[in-house]
Amino acid sequence: MATASETPVLDTIAAMTIDSVERCNMDDRTLILARVAALVAMDAPAISYLAHVTPAVKAEFTVEQLQDLLVAIAPVVGTARVMSAAGHIAEAFGVALALAEDEAEAIAQAGAESRGTF
Structure with missing residues (x-):
């Protein structure tokens, strides 16, 4: 039996995504292109695109390529x-x-507090 989680749906989606990426032989940029194209075709909500922002940035996916x-x-x-x-x-x-x-604000605040300059 699986361990109980406070976010079972998100955990399942994350596991499916990781499994898909591990089984796919596409380069990062092509994978992002395919996923974003699929999201567009499905008229996915913004939250679905949000999950792909960090991987797109890591793959150096540009605004021009998105256009x-x-x-x-x-x-x-x-x-x-x-x-x-x-x-x-x-x-x-x-x-x-x-x-x-x-x-960034939280990191700056933590740094200021650790230096005693808050």
Whole structure:
């Protein structure tokens, strides 16, 4: 029996993702392209894109490549899905930036407290 968790759904999704990545022989950039294209085709919510921000950054995936991807798949998935995806992607990046800023502030605060200069 599996160990009880406070986040069983997220844990399951994380395990599925790790298993998929380990079994896939694609390079990081191609994997991100495939996953983002699938998210666009499904009209996925912003939270789904948020899970791919860090891997995209690590793979040095650029905004221009993302735009090229959206242009390439627009005739297949349709303009409504592409425009919806653009909004969801922007929202995901906004959330990621806000989280990064909060983390940076917390680190700075902890550093100031450890130096006694708060």
